Amino acid sequence: xxxxxxxxxxxxxxxxxxxxxxxxxxxxxxxxxxxxxxxxxxxxxxxxxxxxxxxxxxxxxxxxxxxxxxxxxxxxxxxxxxxxxxxxxxxxxxxxxxxxxxxxxxxxxxxxxxxxxxxxxxxxxxxxxxxxxxxxxxxxxxxxxxxxxxxxxxxxxxxxxxxxxxxxxxxxxxxxxxxxxxxxxxxxxxxxxxxxxxxxxxxxxxxxxxxxxxxxxxxxxxxxxxxxxxxxxxxxxxxxxxxxxxxxxxxxxxxxxxxxxxxxxxxxxxxxxxxxxxxxxxxxxxxxxxxxxxxxxxxxxxxxxxxxxxxxxxxxxxxxxxxxxxxxxxxxxxxxxxxxxxxxxxxxxxxxxxxxxxxxxxxxxxxxxxxxxxxxxxxxxxxxxxxxxxxxxxxxxxxxxxxxxxxxxxxxxxxxxxxxxxxxxxxxxxxxxx
RNA sequence: GGAGAGAUGGCUGAGUGGCCUAAAGCGCAGGUUUGCUAAACCUGUGAAGGAGCAAUCCUUCCGAGGGUUCGAAUCCCUCUCUCUCCGCCA
Numbered sequence: 263x264x265x266x267x268x269x270x271x272x273x274x275x276x277x278x279x280x281x282x283x284x285x286x287x288x289x290x291x292x293x294x295x296x297x298x299x300x301x302x303x304x305x306x307x308x309x310x311x312x313x314x315x316x317x318x319x320x321x322x323x324x325x326x327x328x329x330x331x332x333x334x335x336x337x338x339x340x341x342x343x344x345x346x347x348x349x350x351x352x353x354x355x356x357x358x359x360x361x362x363x364x365x366x367x368x369x370x371x372x373x374x375x376x377x378x379x380x381x382x383x384x385x386x387x388x389x390x391x392x393x394x395x396x397x398x399x400x401x402x403x404x405x406x407x408x409x410x411x412x413x414x415x416x417x418x419x420x421x422x423x424x425x426x427x428x429x430x431x432x433x434x435x436x437x438x439x440x441x442x443x444x445x446x447x448x449x450x451x452x453x454x455x456x457x458x459x460x461x462x463x464x465x466x467x468x469x470x471x472x473x474x475x476x477x478x479x480x481x482x483x484x485x486x487x488x489x490x491x492x493x494x495x496x497x498x499x500x501x502x503x504x505x506x507x508x509x510x511x512x513x514x515x516x517x518x519x520x521x522x523x524x525x526x527x528x529x530x531x532x533x534x535x536x537x538x539x540x541x542x543x544x545x546x547x548x549x550x551x552x553x554x555x556x557x558x559x560x561x562x563x564x565x566x567x568x569x570x571x572x573x574x575x576x577x578x579x580x581x582x583x584x585x586x587x588x589x590x591x592x593x594x595x596x597x598x599x600x601x602x603x604x605x606x607x608x609x610x611x612x613x614x615x616x617x618x619x620x621x622x623x624x625x626x627x628x629x630x631x632x633x634x635x636x637x638x639x640x641x642x643x644x645x646x647x648x649x650x651x652x653x654x655x656x657x658x659x660x661x662x663x664x665x666x667x668x669x670x671x672x673x674x675x676x677x678x679x680x681x682x683x684x685x686x687x688x689x690x691x692x693x694x695x696x
Numbered sequence: 697g698g699a700g701a702g703a704u705g706g707c708u709g710a711g712u713g714g715c716c717u718a719a720a721g722c723g724c725a726g727g728u729u730u731g732c733u734a735a736a737c738c739u740g741u742g743a744a745g746g747a748g749c750a751a752u753c754c755u756u757c758c759g760a761g762g763g764u765u766c767g768a769a770u771c772c773c774u775c776u777c778u779c780u781c782c783g784c785c786a
Contacts, residue, residue: 305746309755316755319767323714338766345766516706516743637744645725647743 263366263634266298279372282379282596287369294369297362304355308348315344367471368478371631373596374568374605380595386608387595392579393588395612400674404615405665406546409435411676412693414668415547427536427551429661434693438667439554441687442660443529446556446581450657454577456527456558461507463530464498469510472636473654474602474628475502481537500533504557505654512561513636519643522650523562523570527657530555547661548620554660560653561638564630567651568605571627574655575607578623581658584683587666588612590619604629611662615669620662625655668693 269276273291280288318341325334378387409415414435420428431439450456464486470476475483483502487495501507508528517524532555547553558577562570575591582589594606603626610619630649633639639647671679678693685691 302746305755309746312756313754315766320714322766326714334766341766645741 263631264369264372265630265634266362266366269294270298276372280369282373282377283370283599284381284597285370290365290369294362294365297358297365301355301358301362304351304358308351308355311344311348311351315341315348318344364477367635370601371474371604371628373599374627374629377599377605378593378595379597381597382595383598385595386592386598389591389593389607391588391590392583393586393612395588396614396670398614402614402669403672403676404546405613405668408615408668408672408676408678409547412668412678412695414438414693417546425551427549429547429550429552434690438688438693439660439664441684441689442663442667443554443556445684445687446657447527447529449581449584450527450556450558450577454525454527454580456525456577459508459511459526459528461501461504461511461528461530463501465501465506465510466498467496468636469506469513470499472510472513473506473632474600474635475506478601482535484533484535501530502534503532503555503654503656504528504530505559508557508559509561509632509652509654510636512638515638516647517561517638517640517650519563519640522640523560523566526559528557528559530557532659547665548616550661553662556657556660558625558653558655558657561633561650562653563640564648564651567627567629567653570651571605571607571625571653574653575609575623575625578609578625578655578657581663582609582611582622584681585663585667586681587663587670589622594624600624600626602626602628602631604631609658611666613662613666613669615672616665620666622658622662622666623656625653627651627653 264276269291273295277288277291280291318337322334322337322341325331325337378385380386403411406417409417412434413432416430416432420430423430447458451458467476470480470483484500485496486498486500499506507530508526511526512524531552533552536549536551558574560570560574579589579591589609589611592608592610594600594603594608599606606624606626608621609623609625611622613620629651632652633649638650638652640650641647667681668678671681673679673692676695680688680691680693
């Protein structure tokens with residue numbers, strides 16, 4: 263969340279940065295400042311009364327010690343009324359604080375000054391491209407046709423098991439998926455300096471709040487419960503991304519400066535309800551309710567945040583380069599950026615069978631926005647506690663990578679040539695119907 | 697799921713209603729002494745919030761949330777987590 267002190271001291275700056283997102287959040291700043299003002303006023307009042315009560319209680323203790331019970335009783339009578347006032351003012355102060363915090367949790371991060379101002383995806387500047395669209399001397403097939411022909415995915419039975427948007431990978435399809443996961447984890451741990459972790463696939467509400475998924479996007483998550491017990495519903499949620507558990511690993515801790523930077527890499531399946539997205543690209547595996555992803559998370563000193571973001575993007579790009587896939591890197595404009603992010607690069611890979619680019623990675627620096635939400639700090643050499651920058655990036659999302667891979671490397675005979683980097687993992691040079 | 701024991705500062709651990717403003721030790725930082733290292737001694741060492749130009753002062757925090765009381769680390773209730781044993785289970 264945003265620093266309340268920044269909002270107090272530079273409300274115009276905050277309003278301006280929020281306005282750049284185009285979501286209208288700047289209109290809530292005055293409401294927030296009102297609640298904050300109210301809270302501080304009540305706090306000053308109630309703390310004065312508490313100080314008074316503490317003084318009198320101490321005197322009562324001294325009187326009791328000297329066995330001056332009549333005196334003590336008189337003072338007790340005096341403070342009873344004080345206690346009632348404190349209870350009431352405490353309640354009001356807590357209510358103002360709760361309202362203030364609720365509002366704070368619903369305000370998005372401020373875009374970094376270097377982020378292009380724009381309204382939608384159409385305004386996202388192109389940063390760079392790598393490779394070229396492959397030329398085919400035949401009409402390239404869609405991954406749907408390739409998957410059915412090569413029996414990589416059984417779309418019909420996947421839907422039978424769990425509904426549309428769930429995939430049943432079969433035979434070489436399943437092996438390709440597993441090969442990609444291992445390839446990605448090995449690449450990032452061996453070549454890019456990340457530490458592998460394997461998190462729980464369900465997380466608490468606090469973790470979802472910590473990364474900014476909740477409360478605003480709660481309808482996108484799958485909630486789980488124990489058995490038929492409805493009272494447990496809403497305490498645990500299926501991961502929308504491994505960012506949810508991994509970024510929260512050190513929540514509510516104070517790290518030592520020398521522990522930073524921390525770089526984690528994790529595979530997990532990702533579950534997204536995609537509420538309200540029905541009918542949008544529902545066929546195939548481009549938008550599904552469950553997909554695999556290898557996620558990269560960094561916790562770094564603020565001074566390193568943006569240099570680390572560039573490296574994060576480069577780490578994700580390496581994946582596509584090694585797999586021989588054409589892609590472009592774009593920067594998300596203020597109107598297209600995610601809730602928690604201050605600056606985001608997306609990587610879009612070319613899918614010849616679709617005739618379009620698919621988003622396979624989103625790399626963001628959330629600055630201290632998430633660290634505040636999860637109360638994660640680090641202690642500097644001088645003993646000061648600061649919020650670190652937290653970054654996340656996909657390295658990369660698998661279903662779409664799978665699509666780009668089979669569509670790009672498909673052959674005239676309907677087989678798929680496996681890129682050399684992946685061959686040791688798959689144990690085959692070519693995927694055929696055999 | 698059943699039974700029992702626990703949760704106190706960075707760590708260990710004392711504290712059973714008011715000198716708790718949380719003992720003591722360890723660790724850490726600074727200092728003194730000292731050929732070096734080490735040791736000894738001295739001093740300091742949690743977090744959040746609020747008031748103030750500032751020095752400084754105030755409030756809250758002993759797993760979490762309620763309650764009793766003039767006053768709670770301490771008494772009562774609920775919950776969470778950890779450990780031990782039993783049962784079930786991949």
